[in-house]
Amino acid sequence: MIEFDHVVMNFGKKDVLKDVSFSIIKGEIFTFIGPSGSGKTTLLRLIDMLERPTSGKILIDGTNVTKLRDRAKIQVRRKMSMVFQKPSPLRGSVYANIAIGLQFRNVNADEISRRVSESLELVGLEGYEERKAITLSGGEMQRVAIARAITTKPDVLLLDEPTANLDPVATEKIEGMIGDLKKRFGITIILSTHDMVQGQRLADRIAVVIDGRIGQIGTSKQIFYQPMNRAVAHMVGVADILDGVVTENEAGLAAIDVNGVRIAAGSGVSPGTPVTIYMRPEDITFYEKDSIRSSARNKFTGRIIEVVPMGPMVRLKVDAGVKLTAVITQRSFEELGLALGKETELTFKASAIHVVERTDTD
Amino acid sequence: MNEIVEGIRQAIQLIVSLNPEVLDITARSLYISLSATLVASLIAIPIGGFIHFKQFGGKRGLITIIQALYALPTVLVGLLVWLLLSRSGPFGFLQLLFTPTGMIIGQTVLIVPLMIGMTLIALSGVSQTKQDTVISLGATQLQTVITIVKEARFAILGGVILGFGRAISEVGAAMIIGGNIKGYTRVLTTAIALETSIGDLPLAIALGIILLLIALIVTALLFLVQER
Numbered sequence: 001m002i003e004f005d006h007v008v009m010n011f012g013k014k015d016v017l018k019d020v021s022f023s024i025i026k027g028e029i030f031t032f033i034g035p036s037g038s039g040k041t042t043l044l045r046l047i048d049m050l051e052r053p054t055s056g057k058i059l060i061d062g063t064n065v066t067k068l069r070d071r072a073k074i075q076v077r078r079k080m081s082m083v084f085q086k087p088s089p090l091r092g093s094v095y096a097n098i099a100i101g102l103q104f105r106n107v108n109a110d111e112i113s114r115r116v117s118e119s120l121e122l123v124g125l126e127g128y129e130e131r132k133a134i135t136l137s138g139g140e141m142q143r144v145a146i147a148r149a150i151t152t153k154p155d156v157l158l159l160d161e162p163t164a165n166l167d168p169v170a171t172e173k174i175e176g177m178i179g180d181l182k183k184r185f186g187i188t189i190i191l192s193t194h195d196m197v198q199g200q201r202l203a204d205r206i207a208v209v210i211d212g213r214i215g216q217i218g219t220s221k222q223i224f225y226q227p228m229n230r231a232v233a234h235m236v237g238v239a240d241i242l243d244g245v246v247t248e249n250e251a252g253l254a255a256i257d258v259n260g261v262r263i264a265a266g267s268g269v270s271p272g273t274p275v276t277i278y279m280r281p282e283d284i285t286f287y288e289k290d291s292i293r294s295s296a297r298n299k300f301t302g303r304i305i306e307v308v309p310m311g312p313m314v315r316l317k318v319d320a321g322v323k324l325t326a327v328i329t330q331r332s333f334e335e336l337g338l339a340l341g342k343e344t345e346l347t348f349k350a351s352a353i354h355v356v357e358r359t360d361t362d
Numbered sequence: 363m364n365e366i367v368e369g370i371r372q373a374i375q376l377i378v379s380l381n382p383e384v385l386d387i388t389a390r391s392l393y394i395s396l397s398a399t400l401v402a403s404l405i406a407i408p409i410g411g412f413i414h415f416k417q418f419g420g421k422r423g424l425i426t427i428i429q430a431l432y433a434l435p436t437v438l439v440g441l442l443v444w445l446l447l448s449r450s451g452p453f454g455f456l457q458l459l460f461t462p463t464g465m466i467i468g469q470t471v472l473i474v475p476l477m478i479g480m481t482l483i484a485l486s487g488v489s490q491t492k493q494d495t496v497i498s499l500g501a502t503q504l505q506t507v508i509t510i511v512k513e514a515r516f517a518i519l520g521g522v523i524l525g526f527g528r529a530i531s532e533v534g535a536a537m538i539i540g541g542n543i544k545g546y547t548r549v550l551t552t553a554i555a556l557e558t559s560i561g562d563l564p565l566a567i568a569l570g571i572i573l574l575l576i577a578l579i580v581t582a583l584l585f586l587v588q589e590r
Contacts, residue, residue, distance in 0.1 A: 048498050074502055082498040088491045091513055100509070101499040145495075152500065 001026040001188065002047060002156070007056035009042055009212075016042045017053070018212040024190060026155075029182055031199045032192040033223075034209030034235065040192035041085070043209065044158045047190065048082045049073050078105065081149035082158040086165070087141040089133035094120070094144055097133045101152040119147040123177060139170030146177065150187075157181065159191035163198065171198075178202055196236055200224065208232045225280070226354050233278050239315075239325035240279040243358060246271050253297075253350060261321035264297040267355035274358040281315065283352035284326035286336050287345050296347040300324075307340050318346060365563065372564030373571060384565070388572050391549040394462055395530035398469035402529075403522050406474050407511070410481025410518075415507055425482065431475030440538030443468040447539065460541040465549070468535035473525035480521020484514040520587050527580045531573065550576075 002024040009017035017039050024030045032040040045051045046058060049065055057064050065076055081101070090097050095116055102112045120126055123143040128136075133144060142162060149157060159178070163171040179202065181187050193199055199206050200220040208215040208223060208231075215232040216223055227233035233241055244258035246269050254267040256277060269275055285296075302320030309315075314333045316326045326346065338344055376384050413424065445451050447459040447467070458464040488510050496509045511518065533551035540547030542556055550573045557566035 045494075050494055050497060070503065074500065077498070078500040080498075082495075084491055084495055084498075086491055088489060088495050090492070090496075090509070091515075100496075104500045104502070104505050148499065158498075 001061055002190075003057075003059040004043075004046075005057040005059065007046065007053045007058060009039075009046065009051065010054045016212055017046075020056070020212075020214055022207055022214055022217055024188065025205075026188055027182070027186050028204040029178070029189045029191070029202055031203035031206045032190075032209050033194070033196060033199045033206055034192075035194060038209045039212045040194075040209050041160050044082065044160050044190065044192055047156070048080055048158055049077055050082075078152070079154055080156040080158060081152055081154040083142070083145045083149045083160065083162055085161040087138075087145035089136070089141055089144070092133065093129060094125070094131045094133050094136070095129040097144055098148045098151050101148060105152065115151050115153075116147075119151040122150065122180070123147045124173065137170075139166050139173065142166060142170070142174060143177070146174070150181065150185075153185075154187065156188045156190065159189065161192055161194070164194070175202060196224075208235055210235060227278055228356065230276070237280070238278045238354075239281040239327075240277075240284075242277050242279075242322055244275055244277060246273045246275055246355075254355065256355070258322050261300075263322075263353065264350040265353035265355050266351045267353075269355055269357055276356050276358050278354040278356065279324075279348065279352055281325045281327040284324060284328075284346055284348045286326070286328060286332065286338065287347065288336060289345050297350045299345065299347045301343060301345055304338060304340055304342050304344060307338075318344065320346065369563035369567050373567035376564060376568040377571065381568070384568055384572070386545065387548055387550055387553050387569060390462065390547075391530060391551075391573075392576075394465050394536075394549060395469060395526060397466045398473065398529045399522060399526040401466065402470045402473045402477050402525055405470070406477035406521075406525075407481050407518060409474075410478045410485065411507055411511060413478070414482055414485040415510075425479075428475050428479050428482075432479060434472060434475065436472060436532040436534030437538065438534075439468055439472045440535035443471060443535065444538050459539065460543060460547060462540070462547055465536055465540040465547060468539040469529040469532065472532060472535055473528050476528060477521050477525040480524060481514075481518055484517030484521060485510060487517055488513045516587050520584055523580055523584045523587065527577065527584075530576055530580075 004020050004022050007017055007020045008015070020043070032043055034040050042051065046053055053066055058066050060076055063076065065073065068076065090100065098116045098119055099112045102115060116129065120128055123146050125140065125143055125147065133141065136144060146162070162178070163174050166174065175198065178189060178191070182189055191202065203220060205217060206220055206223050207217045210231045215235065216228045223232065224236050227236060227238055230241055242258045244256040244263065246254050247257050248255040249269065249271055252266060252268055254265050254269055256263045256265055256275060258277070263277065265277060300320035302318035302324070304316055305319050306317035307314060309330070312330050313327050314330050316328065316338070318324050318326060324346070336344070413421065443464070444459065446453050447456065447464055448454055458467065492513065493506065493510055496506050501509060531551065533555055536549050537552050537555065540549065540552065542548050542552040550569050554566050554569050554573070557569070
């Protein structure tokens with residue numbers, strides 16, 4: 001229902017979007033994930049027609065909206081709502097804030113009053129009508145902003161980093177609400193976030209936005225476990241990215257030579273092919289020598305060369321002929337008696353490795 | 363020294379006893395300056411809105427000129443309007459020279475630039491995000507302008523009050539255009555100038571106290587408005 005066709009966007013000399021094409025399906029939760037400044041917000045603003053692309057087409061329900069006149073634009077925009085990263089409360093009561101979209105559409109007062117209460121209920125702020133909007137907390141204000149956006153019953157809801165400035169409790173509430181909206185009303189929800197995990201929790205499909213381009217579009221599983229290139233892999237937290245060459249392949253089980261180390265991986269790529277392999281740091285496990293009989297095909301001995309505590313987890317860098325990054329719980333770290341400089345046994349499954357043929361451009 | 367103390371004593375007596383001449387001058391001053399403020403608001407707020415919301419060449423230059431006109435000397439405005447309204451001037455046929463209406467015109471000209479400037483500042487105080495939010499909620503251009511002006515209303519009102527403050531306290535334009543005719547175009551400032559020069563200190567002081575009170579009230583209002 002929303003389609004970008006070779007969209008380019010420049011602000012002055014800065015290329016914010018470079019040839020972006022994708023389409024969003026009616027009724028899905030579609031998420032743009034990317035670092036700050038990658039162009040996520042611009043994508044949402046283009047959909048809402050707050051910006052005009054430098055070149056390319058944007059189709060909404062089949063209409064190219066980049067060429068529309070103001071009046072027609074407003075008609076299309078009125079089927080959408082956008083919630084901005086920074087909620088901007090207007091002066092006056094919560095009621096006045098939520099009612100404004102309906103007032104713009106000349107809805108009668110009784111209907112407005114009914115729909116405002118309905119929206120407040122949806123965001124869990126029943127009875128907040130008379131409060132002054134500017135006195136609300138950040139989380140409450142963001143919920144009011146969502147109520148304000150949904151009270152017009154949009155077909156498409158655009159959310160720009162809806163939880164970026166909120167604490168975990170408020171974030172959970174908002175995320176729950178987003179899921180509800182899709183389930184109850186079948187609204188198409190398009191959101192941007194820099195939080196991978198939030199993308200995974202909410203989205204039907206994810207588009208990874210890196211430096212003004214879409215790096216990959218797919219389900220969270222595809223993005224997290226089968227990144228298409230280095231940039232996407234980095235973005236989604238795949239820490240182990242190694243270049244090698246396939247030396248054997250037996251019925252989908254490939255042996256890959258990485259810097260003299262033989263790594264087994266599930267892949268159909270034929271021998272002699274240069275490849276890049278990707279592995280998530282959580283997929284590496286450590287064990288005491290001779291303690292387990294693992295079905296994993298990849299077993300190595302290595303020396304721990306870096307230890308970085310990350311709350312309940314620990315990130316380790318191990319030199320096992322190739323340098324590998326692993327994340328384990330603080331508890332296993334202690335139980336295994338691991339420490340900087342120590343030798344350790346580690347293993348990972350052939351199926352945990354994602355193999356991509358290497359091309360010159362990658 | 364005695365003369366001053368005596369002057370202040372008599373001045374207070376004039377105010378407390380509601381002296382008809384004092385009341386008459388005060389009422390006329392308020393009428394003329396409030397009218398000028400109203401007319402100037404009707405001109406300055408829409409122009410300020412237009413400049414803020416429209417993109418056009420020379421916008422920056424225009425704003426700079428407007429800002430320069432904040433300090434427009436009152437006697438210069440007096441002279442300019444006098445030339446326009448005088449018998450041989452282009453608007454002489456209206457016969458507005460030495461009338462309260464003429465004074466309203468003069469004060470309006472004087473405070474319009476200030477009020478346009480204040481409107482611009484007030485509107486740019488409304489964040490771009492807020493404006494985008496309003497547009498994204500489905501507002502037409504007109505609805506957007508109205509909503510943003512409403513958002514900035516207290517800041518705009520601050521500019522209006524400032525304009526009134528300048529109008530009621532100016533003497534140059536009122537003197538030149540009004541002519542300080544007793545019972546017709548005599549206002550607080552022109553009366554003070556005259557009474558002081560002819561030595562009627564109690565009346566001058568009484569009017570001065572009233573002018574000071576008005577200024578204080580205006581400042582207090584401005585403070586209250588900006589606290590909102």
